[in-house]
Amino acid sequence: MAVQALEYKSFLRFRVGKILDDLCGESVATVAVKDVLNRAEGALLINAVGVDDVKQADEMVKLATAVAHLIGRSNFDAMSGQYYARFVVKNVDNSDSYLRQPHRVMELHNDGTYVEEITDYVLMMKIDEQNMQGGNSLLLHLDDWEHLDHYFRHPLARRPNALCRAAE
DSSP: OOHHHHHHOHHHHHHHHHHHHHHTTSOHHHHHHHHHHOTTTOOOOOOOTTOOSGGGHHHHHHHHHHHHHHHOOOOOBTTTTBSSOOOOOOSSOOOSOGGGOTTSOOOOOOSOTTOSSOOOOOOOOOOOOOSOOOOOOOOOOGGGOTTHHHHHTSGGGOOOOHHHHHHO
16 A cells, blocks of 8 residues: 555555454554553554665554554644655754754644644654764653643643544
């Protein structure tokens, strides 16, 4: 199945999710939703053995699509015009998007700043890395954020979560 077919036929995205779940003994959907909803974990790391070369970028998009659509429907990405975004981060970049600037802190969030749809989760995948040395990765859990209590209690912080409703 070509990535282009997934781009134009949204039902196929759910089909590749079902295929992945079937291949894994119907466990991926259960584990993915459980881990995303579990505040103690809140994340899922998948290491696809054998799918690790930039020449397999389309296969990586298919895998990410399958996992994402086992969790729920994807938001439309205005920058790419698709249900997903794929872009290159270079050492020198004139883009206005901080995602493409390698020396800037990447602030991962799902508050829907650039989308009108409710965003319940974020899925990211690194397809290739070249000429990279050093660097630090830090993922701050929401519960470790010093301002959590202030914003959690704010009236604008309340909205129903589609994943929580689906799990009920």
